[in-house]
Amino acid sequence: MRLTVRLIALLVIIAAAYVVWAWRSPMQGVAAPAKSTFDVAQLRHGSELAAIGNCVQCHTAPQGKPYAGGRAVPTPFGIVWGPNITPDPDTGIGLYSKQAFLRAMRDGVDRQGRHLYPAFPYDHMVKASANDIEAVWAFMITREPVRQINQTTRLAFPLDQRILLAGWKAMFFNRQAFTPDPGHDAAWNRGAYLVEGLAHCGACHTPRNIFGAETKSAAYAGGQVEGWTAPALNSSSPAAVPWTTARIETYLRLGRDDLHGAAAGPMNEVTHALAGVVAADVAAIATYVADIAGNATPERAAVAAKAVASSRSGAAPVSASDPGSAVYAGACAQCHGDAARAPTNPAVNLALSSAVRAADETNFVNVVHGGIRQPDGLGGPYMPGFADILTPAQVRDLASHVRNTYAGKPDWTGVADAWRRQSAIK
Ligand code: HEC
Ligand code: HEC
Ligand code: HEC
Structure with missing residues (x-):
């Protein structure tokens, strides 16, 4: 009897300690600053970065107003709805201060203090510099506010208990900032910064474990997304002709390459977003991804030669x-x-x-x-x-x-x- 009581007391203490540890406080709502108070260069920079991050993809309903939310983001655990991130104060992120936005992007916690599901790829966004996230905030907070009430995400119990996400984060969320690799040149490092960070290529192209976290040991080995297969980008790429920097760049900018064909499904949206991004950044992304692909082995080169010959x-x-x-x-x-x-x-x-x-x-x-x-x-x-x-x-x-x-x-x-x-x- 006394043992049971002690056990229960212990469990209650552990649960309480967990809640205290997992708790995030709400942040003060702040009215959106007027557009004129921002630097034009910063807004342009934010617009570029938002395109690289393709925020519009998950935050826009089919045929809906850009960024006004209402897109179903399917996960193996159920649908998580992309919310309204226009600066409407009631239904969007109009009351998000710069700090609240930074916390959402880097800690996966919304302004009210609720943990966010990793269907929002904050495990990549966290790699972006504070300066860059601030520019994205400046861009988002100066869009046309759209009043559109969010769909409610309802995952099955116990996944609907967002407090549990603190445990998920402790196990799988690497908050480490991006550190350049001095062994590579500036373009490679710029590419690595964008690909691992805002562009979140691995969110689709890396397989996930049963907890929905990317399997880092199999980075870019291919994944599943929205009923599509995102092919491997590493040495196990299925492409007939091995991807090179130039071909990846063309594919990302034009959504198509002569020796690979077109981007379909969710990748089509990625290439449409990248079409408007400055050429140097897309080239940097391609440089880094080509390095992930590695040099073609003689076997791969032979397959490629055969495929090209038969295609003629x-x-x-x-x-x-x-x-x-x-x-x-x-x-x-x-x-x-x-x-x-x-x-x-x-x-x-x-x-x-x-x-x-x-x-x-x-x-x-x-x-x-x-x-x-x-x-x-x-x-x-x-x-x-x-x-x-x-x-x-x-x-x-x-x-x-x-x-x-x-x-x-x-x-x-x-x-x-x-x-x-x-x-x-x-
Ligand atoms: C792969 C899909 C996806 C992409 C890409 C994405 N988001 Fe999200 N985002 C989500 C989902 C889903 C949620 C809601 C998660 C939840 O309900 O727990 C979310 C939540 C948010 C929130 C919190 C909103 C709130 O209502 O409090 C912000 C802010 C946000 N995203 C900003 C961005 C920005 C900025 C970008 C681009 C740099 C971006 N997101 C790209 C899926 C995405
Ligand atoms: C009106 C022209 C047209 C017809 C008809 C057509 N396609 Fe396509 N298809 C295209 C174009 C354009 C693309 C995009 C460029 C590319 O990948 O070849 C494409 C792409 C594809 C792809 C590659 C998609 C990817 O993401 O890698 C496959 C596979 C494909 N088509 C199969 C077929 C099959 C099978 C048929 C017959 C049932 C067919 N297509 C009929 C024009 C056509
Ligand atoms: C929202 C999920 C998603 C994101 C984010 C994403 N991809 Fe993809 N990607 C896909 C899917 C799905 C395909 C397969 C499309 C097809 O066959 O047409 C694909 C295809 C590709 C291909 C063609 C592979 C082949 O062998 O045919 C390349 C290259 C590629 N992606 C690179 C990237 C890069 C680089 C990024 C980051 C800038 C990225 N992807 C981000 C889902 C995604």
């Missing part, structure tokens, strides 16, 4: 023993090329597509199902979706044809099921 000779002819070849001829060849025709720009020969060479069918199915469309009013590569045109069995045959002929790889096993799942979503 067009597609395989239609064959009765390969039912997918007829589907390809009817639906895809006009753009991606066939035995008689080279691909019509901007489509590439599918021997060059990472989606075709990837270990899983996810991106292939997503692209064929939904096509490639650019956000409202923006130009760029277009491919129609085949959601209402092809049956699961046709897509299975098509995938088998494309995989075998263009990538020289065995069939994926889940194509028909993945197609049905996609069709069930809308």
Whole structure:
């Protein structure tokens, strides 16, 4: 009996100590300073950094007003809603002081003192300098305020207890500031600073553990995001032609590269945001990412040479023993090329597509199902979706044809099921 009482008392003390430790105090609300009080150069700098951080992606509803929130950010634990970060004092971040904003970006705690879910990649934002975060704050706080009430994030118990996130942070959140590596030049270091920090490339391209934290030992080995596979960017990259600084730069700025094809899905939004960023910063990002990719091994170079050569000779002819070849001829060849025709720009020969060479069918199915469309009013590569045109069995045959002929790889096993799942979503 007395032992039980003591145990309970001990647990209560531990719980109380945890709460005291995890507690973050609310911060005083401060009215947004007038735009005229900011330096124009600082605002421009903040605008650049917001584009590099692609804040608009998670903080804008489909067809919604920029930064006004309402975008579902899917996680394995449920949907976390991107909130309104326009300076509306009631529904947005209009009362955030510079300090409160800094705390949100670097500690993942909102102005009221609530711990934020790491669906907001503050584990990357924390690497940004105080100066840079201040510039982002200056930019955000001077946007047009939009009154739009936030969707409420409701994860299942116990994940809805935000106080537990303090424990998550203790285990997985590395608050260390970025330190330049003197062994590399200025462009590499600038790239590392941006990629590891605001640009948060690893948030999608690094696999996560069962607690939803990035597995640092497998950095850039590829991850899952919003129903897409973000391919490996390191030495296990599925790309037929190894990525180089110049090709990554082109891909990031134009959303497309001749020897790799276009950016689809969530990556399309990343490239649209980067399209407006100063060239030197995108070049720096490319320098660092090319270093992550490393130099191509002779084996990789041989695969690349073969893929490029086969991409020039067009597609395989239609064959009765390969039912997918007829589907390809009817639906895809006009753009991606066939035995008689080279691909019509901007489509590439599918021997060059990472989606075709990837270990899983996810991106292939997503692209064929939904096509490639650019956000409202923006130009760029277009491919129609085949959601209402092809049956699961046709897509299975098509995938088998494309995989075998263009990538020289065995069939994926889940194509028909993945197609049905996609069709069930809308
Ligand atoms: C990958 C998606 C994602 C990106 C990119 C992103 N955010 Fe967020 N952000 C979120 C989510 C989700 C939340 C809410 C988390 C929660 O509810 O716990 C959030 C919360 C916030 C908050 C707290 C808002 C509040 O209501 O108190 C601020 C401030 C913020 N983000 C600023 C930014 C800025 C600035 C950028 C760009 C540099 C950015 N975010 C980029 C997903 C993102
Ligand atoms: C109207 C032209 C057109 C048609 C028809 C078309 N595509 Fe595409 N497709 C494109 C363009 C443009 C792109 C973007 C550039 C690129 O990656 O080739 C693309 C991209 C792709 C990609 C690469 C996506 C990525 O993210 O790596 C795949 C895979 C693909 N298409 C498969 C197909 C298949 C299979 C068919 C037939 C069912 C098809 N396409 C029909 C134009 C087309
Ligand atoms: C929101 C998630 C997300 C973020 C953030 C993101 N990516 Fe991606 N990325 C993807 C997805 C998904 C794909 C696959 C798209 C496709 O096949 O068209 C991709 C594709 C790529 C590719 C093409 C790989 C290949 O072999 O085809 C490169 C290169 C790339 N990303 C680089 C970057 C860099 C550099 C950053 C940071 C500046 C970044 N990504 C940030 C999700 C993301």
